[in-house]
Amino acid sequence: MADAAPGIIGKTIAHIVVKKRLDRPVGQVFLVFTDGTYYEFYSTGDDITGTSAIDVGGLDEVRRYGGEASIVMQASAPVTPGGGKPRVRDLRHDAG
Secondary structure: OOOOOOOOOOOOOEEEEEEOOOOOOOOOEEEEOOOOOOEEEOOOOOOOEEEOOOOEEEHHHHHHHHOOOHEEEEOOOOOOOOOOOOOOOOOOOOOO
């Protein structure tokens, strides 16, 4: 995680996707950046760790990774600066 941390500083987050799975990793939080990259924090039990690098990909890749059914929350920034509040969807209770 320490290797990737400096590369995260200064990036703009466009989306946050939280996943909970029955297999490993049990919990995942993806930060999807506006430059077409993302970073994953994950937990295989009690501890939360981060991957060693920032990956290339966007919201579609993050949603597919590990299955869309495991998504429990997604927050997305407004499309334009000053375009309002971020949209947050609690997918455990939100059908769409």
